[in-house]
Amino acid sequence: MARVVVVGAGLGGLSTAARLGALGHQVTVLEQAGQIGGKLGLLRRDGFGFDTGPSLLTLPAVYRDLFLKTGEPLEDVLSLEPVDPACHYRFPSGLELDVPGGPGHVSRAWADALGPKAGDDWTAFHRRAAQIWDLTRDPFLESPLDGARTLLGLARNPADIRTVAPWLSLRGLGRKYLQAPEQRMFLDRYATYTGSDPRRAPAALATVPFVEHAFGSWYIPGGLWKLGAAVADRAVSHGVKIRTSASVEQVLAGSSRVEGVRLEGGETVPADVVVSGVEAAHLYRDLMPGPEGDAGRRALRRATPSLSGFVMLLALRGRTPGLRHHTVLFPDDYDAEFDHVFGTGRQAGKASPVPDPTIYISAPDDPELRPDDDHEAWFVLVNAPRHDPGAGMDWDAPGLASSYAEKILAVMAARGLDVRDRLLWNEIRTPADLERGTRSTGGSIYGSSSNGARSAFLRPANRGPVPGLFLVGGSSHPGGGLPLVGLSAAIVADLVGRA
Known part of the structure; x- marks a missing residue:
């Protein structure tokens, strides 16, 4: 079993630590702040409490898998409550719309608000989004990217390429299906779930509303921050050590692989594996300033930062x-x-x-x-x-x-x-x-945006440029948001096991 250092106690780092701890690795998590959670934070003041990051959970199966693979089921640890309606929208036309959970319910809501044609349009769009989800889930979300070779499976079937439509933006796909300006505006908003511009984000982001409507929106009473706390508890139960106020100054790399990290103040923490849960730009610019970070810096220069x-x-x-x-x-x-x-x-x-x-x-x-x-x-x-x-x-x-x-x-x-x-x-x-x-x-919420057809391939890979280095979290593959961060942790845990 390996000595593993995880840099950052955000949800990606904690999830990876829990998975690796359950596999028997010796894991230490180092967090520069005084508390865990990263962007999944909590503020309490005068009896008020605020989630300072995500406010709903979609695709809870990702975290059900994490908890099942590390111990007791998620529902034995946390209470998940459906959010229905998922959201109330007010449009500049004066239309107000409650969007309920479930794909059929969403179509009926549009039909009730704008007429049967709008309901039919959303049903057709949701069907196309479901097809994109089925084609992209495994190669693009649940597996490490392998450059352009990831497209080969799709390229063997021209119909699959036409379905994913890598040449179309999310807005362009919406125009093919949605006539009502309110529906197009509603769809555009889902690009912001990845910190992106719908005019440039790929049509594949149609999977974002698909996941929300097909698998529901969920809330944890007391706040979503409890998810991070529960994952941390699960990690600790497997012997993971979590150190807060422990700021990493440099990732140490030898001639052939990583050797550990050095903290501010000079302490060295040796490791066979380093998992970086911090933003990729911070990793390659600040923690790996030497030539070993050159490839990562070049890739980031080609990407557009998120909003x-x-x-x-x-x-x-x-x-x-x-x-x-x-x-x-x-x-x-x-x-x-x-x-x-x-x-x-x-x-x-x-x-x-x-x-x-x-x-x-x-x-x-x-x-x-x-x-x-x-x-x-x-x-x-x-x-x-x-x-x-x-x-x-x-x-x-x-x-x-x-x-x-x-x-x-x-x-x-x-x-x-x-x-x-x-x-x-x-x-x-x-x-x-x-x-x-x-x-x-700059406060980028998601690291790199999804702006551009090649954005998925510009996002930093889970396997770093130095043997033994891995990247997890919202700024690396497959992207930001609670579901993708959880999938990122599963990918990295598997890669460490095969390293």
């Missing part, structure tokens, strides 16, 4: 009638949002805060997250450009965060959710704060 997010944690007095678990308020001009975030189109080279953003609100009706029944805890997120002072986007500029927060509250009020007179306090988290807290470059 970031501007977050407000709102402590509110009173209750909101009819409030759903999730609410999305769409803008008049969705393209303008992506141009501002990525510095494209009308904003070419000038990424900046979105003046009229899509607003995402997570407000679970959860007694564990509020001081009493006459208060609410809201997590409010808008898509935002990365913190990049060198290119002119400086989220630390004096007054910017507070003035932008006031603007978002005003936009919420204009769209029918005015909470300003109920606000007890507002804690703001900018992309610069996310960068400092997680060492993600």
